[in-house]
Amino acid sequence: MSNHFTGLKLGYPDGDARLDLTDLYVFPSPEDPSRTVLVLGANTFAKEPDFHPDAVYRLNIDNNGDTATDIAFTMVFSPLRGGRQTVTVRRADGADARNPEAVGEVIFADVDVSLGAAAAIAEAGPYRFFAGVRSDPFFLDFLGAIHEFAWTGNDLLADQNVFGIVLEMPTTLLGGQPRLAVWGRVSVRRQGALVPVDRAGHPTDASFFNTDDTKSAYDAGEPADDVERFLDQYVKVLEHVGGYTPDAAKAAILAADLLPDLLPYDPTAPVGYPNGRALTDHVVATRMALLSNGTAPDDGLQPHSDLLDRFPYLGPPHANPAPIPAWGAEYGWLDAVATGDGG
Numbered sequence: 001m002s003n004h005f006t007g008l009k010l011g012y013p014d015g016d017a018r019l020d021l022t023d024l025y026v027f028p029s030p031e032d033p034s035r036t037v038l039v040l041g042a043n044t045f046a047k048e049p050d051f052h053p054d055a056v057y058r059l060n061i062d063n064n065g066d067t068a069t070d071i072a073f074t075m076v077f078s079p080l081r082g083g084r085q086t087v088t089v090r091r092a093d094g095a096d097a098r099n100p101e102a103v104g105e106v107i108f109a110d111v112d113v114s115l116g117a118a119a120a121i122a123e124a125g126p127y128r129f130f131a132g133v134r135s136d137p138f139f140l141d142f143l144g145a146i147h148e149f150a151w152t153g154n155d156l157l158a159d160q161n162v163f164g165i166v167l168e169m170p171t172t173l174l175g176g177q178p179r180l181a182v183w184g185r186v187s188v189r190r191q192g193a194l195v196p197v198d199r200a201g202h203p204t205d206a207s208f209f210n211t212d213d214t215k216s217a218y219d220a221g222e223p224a225d226d227v228e229r230f231l232d233q234y235v236k237v238l239e240h241v242g243g244y245t246p247d248a249a250k251a252a253i254l255a256a257d258l259l260p261d262l263l264p265y266d267p268t269a270p271v272g273y274p275n276g277r278a279l280t281d282h283v284v285a286t287r288m289a290l291l292s293n294g295t296a297p298d299d300g301l302q303p304h305s306d307l308l309d310r311f312p313y314l315g316p317p318h319a320n321p322a323p324i325p326a327w328g329a330e331y332g333w334l335d336a337v338a339t340g341d342g343g
Helices: 094-098 142-146 205-209 215-220 223-242 246-255 283-291 326-331
Strands: 021-028 035-042 055-062 071-077 086-093 105-112 122-124 127-135 161-170 180-190 193-200 263-265
Touching: 021 180, 021 193, 021 263, 035 055, 035 180, 055 161, 071 094, 086 094, 105 122, 105 127, 193 215, 205 223, 215 223, 223 246, 223 283
Parallel strands: none
Antiparallel strands: 021 035, 035 161, 055 071, 055 180, 071 086, 086 105, 122 127, 127 161, 180 193, 180 263
16 A cells, blocks of 8 residues: 555545555665665556646655755646657755745656656756656555455555656755655645645555545645644554554654654665665565564565666556456445556
């Protein structure tokens, strides 16, 4: 579930999979460790054929430890026309980075989105960029996760697709002293105003710690307010699932740096969740260990084998994703279908 599904009902924001942020990854480039790769996923099961044209997708960077955005990369997509979609990518710094609109320097203008098997890679100066359908790198025994760690050995996403945004640049362009904190957000325009509908930081936070009653407030909030607004809610989850005392739960949450919900990344230290997040990190195992107070058994799952050692790192899309299991009807998934041309 990472952030693939929203709240306890596990549906999509506004009922639209394009607005469902799945995963956030931050890691050094396998091709050049002096460069950093940012990956933001959306559109669980690649249910829809495109990115939402009335949305702003954002990658936010805090590079001075104050939990406010210092650098923002925004992606705005064109409507899908004749099987083609394009995207414009901007970088904003300082106060401009905290503007919810897509503002700042244009890095890529109207570059193609990859809606089929081939990866359209754009380069501009020190930046590389990709957006489009790819194999979903997240691995999860979904039924085991929701049934008290009774693992089935089945990876729900083993042959499913997702829409990925991949941006790579020299790490020096992100600043940091040296620690960075990264989070994603998607907002959709309603009656002329941008409304936040999903955000992504730590994996699984949205799924395990939020309810349908609190998720909208969580998505609309800023990380700087997370501890005050949501710490008690997180504590109650650990009390219920792992048998923690209130004090022990609070200590565990703060020690794990789960709030504020920003993904920390220190490129000078060994990288792997919770320092950044690699495509192969078993974040479910990490989170289950916390939730269960160390009692959850190993689920036996392994990272996906189709990852690439070259940009855009996400594997090619599956031409024929497996049908969603019949029990997916309980979560509104059965109308999820593969998009055309291998995605």
